[in-house]
Each structure stands twice: as C-alpha cells, then as structure tokens.
Amino acid sequence: MKKIKIVVIGNGMVGYKFCEKLLSKAKADxxxxxxxxxxxxxxxDRVHxxxxxxxxxxxxxxxxxxEWYVNNGIKLHLGDPVQQIDRTKKTIHSYRGITESYDYIVLATGSxxxxxxxxxxxxxxxxxYRTIEDLEMIRDYAPKARKGAVIGGGLLGLEAAKAMLDLGITDTHVIEFAPxxxxxxxxEAGSKLLQGKLETLGLTILTNTNTLEIAGDKAITKMKFANDTSIDVDMLVIxxxxxxxxEIAKLCGLEVGQRGGIVVNDQMQTTDPFIFAVGECALYKGMIYGLIAPGYEMAEVVAANLTGGKKEFLGFDMSTKLKLIGVDVASFGDPFxxxxxxxxxxxEDTNKGIYKRVNISKDxxxxxxxxxxGxxxxxxxLLQTCKNKIVLPANPEDLILGSRGGESEGGAGVTGLPDDAMICSCESVSKGDICSAVVDGAETVDKIKACTKAGTGCGGCMPMVKxxxxxxxxxxxxLxxxxxxxxxxxSRQEIYDLTKMGKLQSYDEVLTAHGKGDGCEVCKPVVASxxxxxWNDMxxxxxxxxxxxxxxxFLANIQKGGTYSVVPRVAGGEITPDKLIALGQVAKEFNLxxxxxxxxxxxxFGAHVSDLxxxxxxxxxxGFESGHAYGKALRTVKSCVGSTxxxxxxxxxxxxxxxxEERYRxxxxPHKLKSGVSGCIRECAEAQSKDFGIIATEKGWNLYVCGNGGSKPQxxxxxxxxxxxxxxxxxxxxFLMFYIKTADPLTRTATWLNKMEGGIDYLKNVILNDSLGIAADLEKEMQSLVDAYKCEWKEVVxxxxxxxxxxxxxNAPTEKDPTIQFVEMRDQKKVADWK
Amino acid sequence: MSELKSTKVNWFFACAVEDVPENGGVCVKHGDDQIALFNFTRRGEWYATQNMCPHRQQMAISRGMIGSVEDEPKVACPFHKKTFSLKDGSCLSGDDYQLKTYPVKVEDGKVYIDVK
Structure with a gap:
C-alpha cells in the first residue's frame, strides 16, 4: 500500500504535537x-x-x-520555511529549494x-518576545539598559516585564493602551488589585497610554505618549x-479572516479539503485560540480524522491559570x-492582595x-464545577472562601466529578482515564504521568491527579x-506505639525489630525523636x-560555614544583670x-565545634542550661511583663x-514547640500565634492551641x-502528649490539627472531655518525662x-577547621558568604 | 611493601577503630585535605569520601547521617540533605555533583585510608 504523504508546515508546539498524536494513532508505514x-x-516549549x-x-x-524525529521516520527540515503551495499540482516549495508533493498539508505556522x-x-x-532568539537578544542587550519598558499589559507583556526584572532592570514600565x-x-476590580500587587514589586504601570513615538538616535532613549508625557527608556519589549x-495560505488562495487567521471548519479543514490548519494560525468561528490546550485539541482532531476516526473541534474553554511575577491569576468559564x-x-482582601469572583446562574x-x-x-x-455543571452547595460562597464553621468541605471534591471530567486539559486526560490507569497499577504520580501524560503540559492539574x-x-x-x-x-504513630510496647531503647533495636535495610536521614531522626x-534518655x-x-x-545549631550557634535557656525572657554579663563575657572570650x-x-553565633x-x-x-534551640523540642515560652x-x-x-517553660523544657x-503567656488581652506576648498560648483574664487563663507564625501563619x-x-x-x-504520640514527623501543631479528622471539635473533646479515655495516661506519661529531665549540656560538660x-x-583534636572564614560587619564577625 | 608499591597505593593511618562512632563518621586531616571517614557497623563496612559537600562547599560530609537507599550505602550532608553514594561518590538526589572516594582498610584495630 502506498504511504499517505503529509507535509507539516511549522514546527512549533502544536505542529510537534500533531506528529506525536498521528504516530500514536497510525499503523506502521x-x-x-x-x-x-x-x-x-x-x-x-514556548509556554514556559x-x-x-x-x-x-x-x-x-x-x-x-x-533524534526523536529520526527515530520515528520523520523528515525534518529546520531553518527552511515553505514559501509556496501549488494546490493544483499538490506540491510545495521551500526557501532552500526543496520541492515535495503531498496528499495532505497541515499548516501549523503559529503566530x-x-x-x-x-x-x-x-x-x-x-x-x-516570541522565540528563543528574541530572548537571547534581550538577554545580551539587558546589561546595557537601566530603564526598561514593555508595551502591552496582557499575559505575554507581564511575562516580558518579569523577564526585565529578572535581568536586573528594576526600573521597568508596563504601558497598556486599554484602561x-x-x-x-x-x-476591572481584579485588574486594579493585580496592578497594586505588581506595583509593590517595583513595576510602574501606565494604563490608558498610547505610544506615539519611540525616540533616540540609533538606539531607543525615550518614549513619547499621546497624553503629551514621555519617559526615558533604554530598552523596550513590544x-x-x-x-x-x-501569508502562505493567503498566497495559495485559501480563505483567511479579515484580521488574519486561516479559516477552518469543525474538522480543521481550510477551504481546500486537503489542507488543514491548527493552532494559532487557525481561525475557528471568528476566533484565534492563543492558548496551548486548544491548539493540542485541534492537532488531535486532525490526527483522528486522518486515521479514520471522526472528531470535531467544538470550540474550547479559554480558562487559564498562571503565575505572573509570583502572583496567581486565573479566570475560568465566563468571567464577565x-x-x-x-x-x-x-x-476582596486588599491587605493580602486577594480578589475572587464567582458568577452563579440566577437559580x-x-x-x-x-x-x-492572589x-x-x-x-x-472551580473549573471542573463550572465545566461539568455540578450542582452547587447551599452556600456557594464556600467555593471561594472555604467552609467556615461546621465540618463539611465546600463542594464534594474530586470524588464528585463525573468520569468524563477533563482533569488535564493540555493533554485531554479525563478523570476516567486517570482512575483506570490507577486501577491498572499506576500507583504513583510519576507512573500516572508516564502512562496518561496527565500533568506533562502546564502541570496545574497535579494536585487533582494526586x-x-x-x-x-x-x-x-x-491501603x-x-x-x-x-x-x-x-507511620510515625505506629513506630511510636511499637517502640513503646517493645520497650526498645535504641535506633538499631527499632530498625532490626520493625524495619529493613540500613536506615536513612529521614527515619533516623524520627526514631531518635x-x-x-x-524515655527521655540523654x-x-x-x-x-x-x-x-x-x-x-552536636547540641547546637549548625550555621553557614560549619560553625555552631549557642542559645542558653532564658525562661520567660527574664534574665538577671549578672547572667547578661556572663553571656557577654563568654561571647567575648570565644569571639562570638x-x-x-x-x-x-x-x-x-560562630562557635567552633571543638569550643562548644x-x-x-x-x-x-x-547558672545557664540548654535552651534546646537545636532540637525538635520546646523552644521558648515568651511572656509580656505582666501584673508585676x-x-x-x-x-x-x-x-x-x-x-x-521549666515544666516542658x-x-x-515531632517538631519544635513555641509558646507564649500574655498578662492581659492586649496580647503583647503574641500567644495566639504559638503552638500553645495563654492569655490572662479577670477570672483566670484562656488557653489557645495550634497557632503558628512562620510561612503559613495560623x-x-x-x-x-x-x-x-x-x-x-x-x-x-x-494536649502535648497527644500531639507527640499522633503527629507525623516534622508536623507543627497547626498542620497536625488541619489534617485531623473532626478538627478542633474532636481535639477539644479529647483534651477537655477525655472522649478517648486516655487523659490519665497522657498526664502520667508527661509527668514521667518531666521528672526525667536533665540538662543535656550539663551531662556533656x-x-x-x-x-x-x-x-x-x-586525628588532630586540637586543630580547628582552617577553611572557616569570618569577615567583619558592624563591629562583629560574620561568616564569609557561601558560593 | 613491594606489593603495595606495585599497585600504587599509599595507606595513610587515620585513627583507631574506636575513635569512629559506630554507624557514624569523623573528619580526618591529611595535610591540607579533609577526608570524611565512616564506620558503617550495620553493614560491617568502612567508607571514606572528601569532607567538602560540593553543593555549598561546606566541610560537613563527616557530620552527615549515613544510611541506604535500596541497597546503596549513602550519606546525607547535614546542610541541605544532598545525598551521595558512599561507594562511588555520585549524587543520589539528582544533582550533578560528585564526591571523591577513598579505599579504606582496617588492620589490628587501626584504620588506614588510601590517599594516592
């Protein structure tokens, strides 16, 4: 049988995807x-x-x-655009003079x-800002520029602005014609908030601004605008x-749209049935689809139809989510x-820079x-709920705010989606595809990626895949x-129970009894903890x-350079002048x-290991003792000065x-513990941001648990x-004993609570009402730990x-590491920066 | 000695066996070089690598935790937990780093490192 000959004009993402899809559907030869x-x-990958x-x-x-093209028998001509299509003879001619006949052409010329x-x-x-060559030129020019500008405040324009910032042009303007x-x-409200966020990152944003002239001798030095203003600029990205x-479609007489684009039907056929167009060069029902997912879908339609299938392009959802200069921006369905x-x-939370809008049908x-x-x-x-027309919960605001109070989740989660729900729109992978891959044995995210391709495009669907x-x-x-x-x-909790029941005393005993292999840097500290x-042994x-x-x-915190820092306990932050002087003397003596x-x-800081x-x-x-700043242990109980x-x-x-602090030192x-005690509701000790916090009231104390500062304040x-x-x-x-017994490794109390089934109501029941009947045991276990406390550093000394x-x-115990170097800053030493 | 010379080895006395904690490491000074030496008691094996972690040029490998992945003995740098094979020094956490490794032998309770 004679092979059907297909010429693909254009080798961008969609042109490539067409080849890949055709190969996967076609019979050999x-x-x-x-x-x-x-x-x-x-x-x-132009998207990234x-x-x-x-x-x-x-x-x-x-x-x-x-080599991929070679291995798949594809003849690839790079740097050689097709310049002419002869539709009567069914041949094409390239820039370098190649003539080829064809049965079908796929135009994937892009934009x-x-x-x-x-x-x-x-x-x-x-x-x-379009090709790798453009970016190379931008990169090479950037060191000469101090003031940058971008014309265009759309997706790509903001990407380009980020690139300018990354290249060190901190003074960058974004110029947008629209308001x-x-x-x-x-x-509009969303734009305004986004603009505010971008401005805090150092961009200057000019909307309603029409550029009249790019001025300068040979190179750009100034931009003049219609409102009679101007800015100094050394570098501009349009x-x-x-x-x-x-162009080539126009040249051979195919129908093109008034403002560009090759007109196609539902099968992506142009006005010549032997020529298809896909991606950003195709005009479908008056629309150019400038996103990757619809481009891939078009490639799929052509590949399916050429291999005997029947598939139509039905338009495509333009929902999109991206990170612009660190700011999440997403729109889905009909945003307007x-x-x-x-x-x-x-x-809207202008303080945190968050704006969310959902449009709900009138019923x-x-x-x-x-x-x-944000x-x-x-x-x-939200996208799946929208696309699959899933019935909304009684309080649709929960969709964007999360469920507040009560225990039910907002929406039914992934389980509520129908099997044909599109999870990965880049690769058109449905929920059903993913679930059946899992049933067939793909039981890790990587395996699912490999066999379904889900998540290999933009990657935004990975949390749902998991x-x-x-x-x-x-x-x-x-299980x-x-x-x-x-x-x-x-799990950590199971190892805890097994170790306790077996009265195991060392890591090796635990590993031999319940594990295999030689251990690693993950399980060793878990078992040690x-x-x-x-047992609270040394x-x-x-x-x-x-x-x-x-x-x-080493009972100390390793710092850059390999020296250690030392933090003695200063319970409640109260310290005598004599102890302050002693600290100063030690610091002076060891140059810390x-x-x-x-x-x-x-x-x-800056103590050599041998000086510790x-x-x-x-x-x-x-009179000091260890502060356990090095341990996953109680750190400090911060206090305000209180009624004294x-x-x-x-x-x-x-x-x-x-x-x-002295009780729990x-x-x-499983992770570090911080606490605070405030003497009144003014809360100067910030107790409500601690793992456990205490605030004085007229009648006694209020107890708070599972707060957190850090990267995700709670x-x-x-x-x-x-x-x-x-x-x-x-x-x-x-509370503390229950946390120690049940939390996963390296899980702070706040995260532990967030993962707990039943949440704070359940925890309250265990602690206050003894719903599990373990309160007496927990208290007893804690008391034995408190009684066994010894200062680790005193034991070493x-x-x-x-x-x-x-x-x-x-083999040279008196010598210090000669590679450690210090430099001076503000009359103290600091470690030399690492490379 | 003649046999040692012919295979071009240079055994350097590092320390006594009991100087190295079981299933732990120490740093050995050899001229201006620093060598991390590990007593992998659980496997009955000894290993030596360069002490400097190539990630941030820190003299820290000897203070790292040892263990295994599948059956490959490894060490994790205490700074950022980059892990390296103790057998060939290759980086097991996906970066393009390489540790130098040294042969080790134990005789009469003494540990020697081949520093050729």
Whole structure:
C-alpha cells in the first residue's frame, strides 16, 4: 500500500504535537511525515519561554530532540520555511529549494508578535518576545539598559516585564493602551488589585497610554505618549498581541479572516479539503485560540480524522491559570457575566492582595465562571464545577472562601466529578482515564504521568491527579500507607506505639525489630525523636548519637560555614544583670556574634565545634542550661511583663511563663514547640500565634492551641476559658502528649490539627472531655518525662567521653577547621558568604 | 611493601577503630585535605569520601547521617540533605555533583585510608 504523504508546515508546539498524536494513532508505514520549520531549533516549549531567564537552556525547553524525529521516520527540515503551495499540482516549495508533493498539508505556522506601526520601532533596543532568539537578544542587550519598558499589559507583556526584572532592570514600565491590565481575562476590580500587587514589586504601570513615538538616535532613549508625557527608556519589549502567520495560505488562495487567521471548519479543514490548519494560525468561528490546550485539541482532531476516526473541534474553554511575577491569576468559564444576568459573589482582601469572583446562574444552581487573583488554590475545583455543571452547595460562597464553621468541605471534591471530567486539559486526560490507569497499577504520580501524560503540559492539574490517585486506591480497598520511608512500612504513630510496647531503647533495636535495610536521614531522626519522647534518655547515648539530626548530634545549631550557634535557656525572657554579663563575657572570650532572638533569648553565633564544651562549661557555671534551640523540642515560652510591673496586667504572666517553660523544657516532639503567656488581652506576648498560648483574664487563663507564625501563619484556637493554673497545666499535659504520640514527623501543631479528622471539635473533646479515655495516661506519661529531665549540656560538660565527639579532626583534636572564614560587619564577625 | 608499591597505593593511618562512632563518621586531616571517614557497623563496612559537600562547599560530609537507599550505602550532608553514594561518590538526589572516594582498610584495630 502506498504511504499517505503529509507535509507539516511549522514546527512549533502544536505542529510537534500533531506528529506525536498521528504516530500514536497510525499503523506502521501508513504515513510519510515531512516537517518544515522556520526556526533553527526543533519545537520547544514556548509556554514556559520565560524559564529561559531562570536558567533553563534551550535544550531544557525542547519538546523532543532531533533524534526523536529520526527515530520515528520523520523528515525534518529546520531553518527552511515553505514559501509556496501549488494546490493544483499538490506540491510545495521551500526557501532552500526543496520541492515535495503531498496528499495532505497541515499548516501549523503559529503566530508572530504583533508590532504596532509606531515611528521608531526599528531602533536598537526594541525587541519582541516570541522565540528563543528574541530572548537571547534581550538577554545580551539587558546589561546595557537601566530603564526598561514593555508595551502591552496582557499575559505575554507581564511575562516580558518579569523577564526585565529578572535581568536586573528594576526600573521597568508596563504601558497598556486599554484602561486596565489583562482586559481580556479579568474584570476591572481584579485588574486594579493585580496592578497594586505588581506595583509593590517595583513595576510602574501606565494604563490608558498610547505610544506615539519611540525616540533616540540609533538606539531607543525615550518614549513619547499621546497624553503629551514621555519617559526615558533604554530598552523596550513590544508584546501587544499576536498576528496569525497566514501569508502562505493567503498566497495559495485559501480563505483567511479579515484580521488574519486561516479559516477552518469543525474538522480543521481550510477551504481546500486537503489542507488543514491548527493552532494559532487557525481561525475557528471568528476566533484565534492563543492558548496551548486548544491548539493540542485541534492537532488531535486532525490526527483522528486522518486515521479514520471522526472528531470535531467544538470550540474550547479559554480558562487559564498562571503565575505572573509570583502572583496567581486565573479566570475560568465566563468571567464577565453582567450582574443582571447572574448572581455575582466577590471576595476582596486588599491587605493580602486577594480578589475572587464567582458568577452563579440566577437559580443558584450552576457556576458560570469567575476570576481568582492572589490565591488560585481552588481553580481546578472551580473549573471542573463550572465545566461539568455540578450542582452547587447551599452556600456557594464556600467555593471561594472555604467552609467556615461546621465540618463539611465546600463542594464534594474530586470524588464528585463525573468520569468524563477533563482533569488535564493540555493533554485531554479525563478523570476516567486517570482512575483506570490507577486501577491498572499506576500507583504513583510519576507512573500516572508516564502512562496518561496527565500533568506533562502546564502541570496545574497535579494536585487533582494526586487526589484522584489516593481516592481510587482507597476505593479499591488499597491501603494508602503514610509510611516514614523505605526502611519502615509504618507511620510515625505506629513506630511510636511499637517502640513503646517493645520497650526498645535504641535506633538499631527499632530498625532490626520493625524495619529493613540500613536506615536513612529521614527515619533516623524520627526514631531518635520517638525514643526521646518515650524515655527521655540523654540523646547522645552511644548508638543514638549518630541517628540524631545534625543539630541534635552536636547540641547546637549548625550555621553557614560549619560553625555552631549557642542559645542558653532564658525562661520567660527574664534574665538577671549578672547572667547578661556572663553571656557577654563568654561571647567575648570565644569571639562570638551575638543577637537577640525572636523568642526573647540571646543567640551566640560562630562557635567552633571543638569550643562548644568549653563554652557550655562557663555558661553552666554561670547558672545557664540548654535552651534546646537545636532540637525538635520546646523552644521558648515568651511572656509580656505582666501584673508585676504593667499597669494593665491581670496576672503575673512572667512567673507563669517560667513555670510552663521549666515544666516542658527538653520535651522532644515531632517538631519544635513555641509558646507564649500574655498578662492581659492586649496580647503583647503574641500567644495566639504559638503552638500553645495563654492569655490572662479577670477570672483566670484562656488557653489557645495550634497557632503558628512562620510561612503559613495560623491563628490559634481557644479551647478553654477562665481556667486556673492547675487545670491549664493538666490540659497542656494532655494536649502535648497527644500531639507527640499522633503527629507525623516534622508536623507543627497547626498542620497536625488541619489534617485531623473532626478538627478542633474532636481535639477539644479529647483534651477537655477525655472522649478517648486516655487523659490519665497522657498526664502520667508527661509527668514521667518531666521528672526525667536533665540538662543535656550539663551531662556533656560532666562527661569527658561525650566531649570527645566535639572535635573537627579525629586525628588532630586540637586543630580547628582552617577553611572557616569570618569577615567583619558592624563591629562583629560574620561568616564569609557561601558560593 | 613491594606489593603495595606495585599497585600504587599509599595507606595513610587515620585513627583507631574506636575513635569512629559506630554507624557514624569523623573528619580526618591529611595535610591540607579533609577526608570524611565512616564506620558503617550495620553493614560491617568502612567508607571514606572528601569532607567538602560540593553543593555549598561546606566541610560537613563527616557530620552527615549515613544510611541506604535500596541497597546503596549513602550519606546525607547535614546542610541541605544532598545525598551521595558512599561507594562511588555520585549524587543520589539528582544533582550533578560528585564526591571523591577513598579505599579504606582496617588492620589490628587501626584504620588506614588510601590517599594516592
């Protein structure tokens, strides 16, 4: 049988995808594929072009190397655009003089940057943002430029602006002709908020601005605008939209749209049935689809029809989610439904820079579309809810705000989606495809990616893919085990229980009894922490010393350069003048950098490992003890000055903070623990941002738990009010012990609570009402830990055998690491920067 | 000695066996070089690599935790947990780094490193 000969004109993402799809559908030897590309490189990922400035190379961005074409029998001509199509003879002619006959042509010529005819666009320093070559030229020119500008405040324009910032041009203007940024994707309120966010990042944004002239001798120096203003500019990127590459279609008499684009029908056929057009050069029902997912869908339609299938292009949803200069921006469905045709719910937090809008049908049943700026976490669910016309929950605002109060989740999650719900729109992978891949044994995200291609495009669907995987495995009765690592087929909680029941005392015993292999840097500190939480032995006991995390191993915090920092306990932040002087003397003697910590303590930096025992000898003699700043353990209990001095104070918060800190000092936990005690509701100790916080009331104390500062701040929950000190300590014993026994490794109390089934109501029931009947045990276990407390550093200082490990060189114990270097800054030392 | 010379090895006495914690490491000074030496008791094996982690040029490998992945013995740098094969020094966490490795032998309770 004679092969059907297909000439693909254009080797961009969609042209490549067409080849890939055709090969996967065709029988061997059914087709002969010849590809002509204008650029010198084979197709690359233009969507992530900006990654070129984050260090990705042209090769990283490549869709497939030249060998892929060779291996698949595709003849690839690069740097050789087709210049003419002879439709009567059914031949094409290329720039380099190649003539080929064809049975079918697929036009995938894409688009070019649209450059408005402004006087001066030809000057040096004016660029477009389209190909790797453009980016190379921009990169090479940037070091000469100090003031940058971008014409165009759409998706690509903002990408280009980010590239300018990345290239060190911090003074960059974005010039938009329309009254707002991204006018095609988001509404006015959203644009305004986005603009505010971008301005805080250093961009200057000029809307309603029409450029009249690009001025300068040879190179650009100035831009003049219609409103008689101007700015000084050394470098300009024009990103004012795209122009379909339809020249060759026009030349051979195919119908093209008035403003460009090759007219196609539902099968992507042009007005010549033997010629197809796909991607950004195709004009379907008056519309150019400038996104990758519809381009791939068009390629799919042509590949299906050429291999005997029947498939139609039915238009495509233009929903999109992206990160613009670190700001999430998403729009889906119809973002602009006017208020009289829909119910519109808007949530705006100008402080955090979040704007969310959902448009709901008038009967309240259907989600029509919406916009998310600043936080697009719910995008995938909202998109699916919208596309699949899933009936909305009773309080549709929960869709964007999350469920507040009560225990039900907003919406039904991935499980509520129908099987044909499109999860990955880049590769057209449905929920059904993913679930059946999981049933067939793809039980990791990587395997799903490999066999369905889901998530290999923009990657935005990966969280849903993972949820679907876990859900499908659970539904099939497979245990999705939350195991520590390859050496233990148990969760942390299970290892805790097994270790306790077996009365195991060392890591090796635990590994031999319940694990396999030789352990690793994940399970060793987990078991070490469990052993400490269970028995509270000296953590450097032989055999367990080497399984401690690096800070615990040397009872100090390793810092840049390999020196350590030392933080003695200053309970409640209260310190005598004599102790302050002692700290100063130690710091002077060992030449340490000193800084007050956020937890009301003093940190001494830059100690050589071999100096640590001597430093601690002096500190212990001066009455200090370990502050456990190096451990996943109780750190500090911060306090305000309280009723002893403060005219507002209700109780003595300092004394209570000291009592609490001394009770739980040295307590090893799945992660560090911080606390605070405030003497009145003014909350100067910031107790509500701590793992457990205490605030004085007229009648006693209020107890808060599971708060967090850090990267994801979370307000603590009030679980008991107006209680006395003894009750509070009882509740704390139960709370802390329950956390230690049940949390996953390296999980702070806030995250532990967020993952807990039943949430804060459940936790409150366990702690206050003893719903599990374990309160007495928890209190007893805590008391035994409290009784077993010893200062680890005192034990080292008293034990020459333990001190031996505190040397840099085993064969030259008196020598320090000669590679450690310090430089001076503000009259103290700091470590030389690492490369 | 003649046999040692012919295979071009240069055994350097590092320390006594008991100087190295079981399943742990120490740093050995050899001229201006620093060598991380590991006593992998659980496997009954000894390993030596360069002490400097190539990621941030920190003298820290000897303070790293050792273990295994599948059956490959490895060490994790304490700074950013980059892991390296103790057998051939290759980086197991996907970066393009390489540790130099050294042969180790134990005789009469003494540990020697081949520093040729």
């Amino acid at each position: 059914q087709f002969e594929l010849i590809v002509f590309g204008e650029e010198i490189r084979p197709a690359y 072009l900006s990654a070129f400035f984050d260090g990705k190379t042209a090769e990283d961005l490549s869709m497939a190397g030249v 070019a940057a649209f450059v408005p005819s402004i006087p001066g666009v030809e000057k040096d320093g004016v660029f477009v 707002r940024l991204m006018p095609r994707q988001i509404d 990103s004012a939209g795209i122009k379909p590459r339809d 439904v006017p208020a009289n045709e829909a119910r519109v719910i808007v949530y 309240g049943k259907e989600l029509l579309g919406g916009i998310l700026i 936080d697009a976490e719910q995008y995938n669910m 949820d679907l995987m876990v859900h499908t495995m659970k539904a099939n009765g497979k 999705v085990r939350n195991v520590v690592c390859e050496h233990f087929a148990y 469990i052993l400490a939480s269970l 953590i450097l006991k032989k055999g367990n010393d080497v399984v401690q995390d690096s800070n615990d191993r 950098y000193t800084k007050i910590t956020g937890g009301q303590r003093i940190d001494l 025992p001597a430093i601690w000898k002096l500190l212990i003699d001066a 001095w403060c005219r507002f104070g209700l109780h003595d918060s300092v004394s209570f903070a000291i009592e609490i 040295g307590l090893r936990a 307000h603590a929950h009030l679980i008991a009010t107006d209680i006395d000190s003894a009750t509070l300590i009882k509740y704390l014993d139960r 008293d034990n020459p055998e333990l001190q031996k490990r505190f040397n840099h060189f085993v």
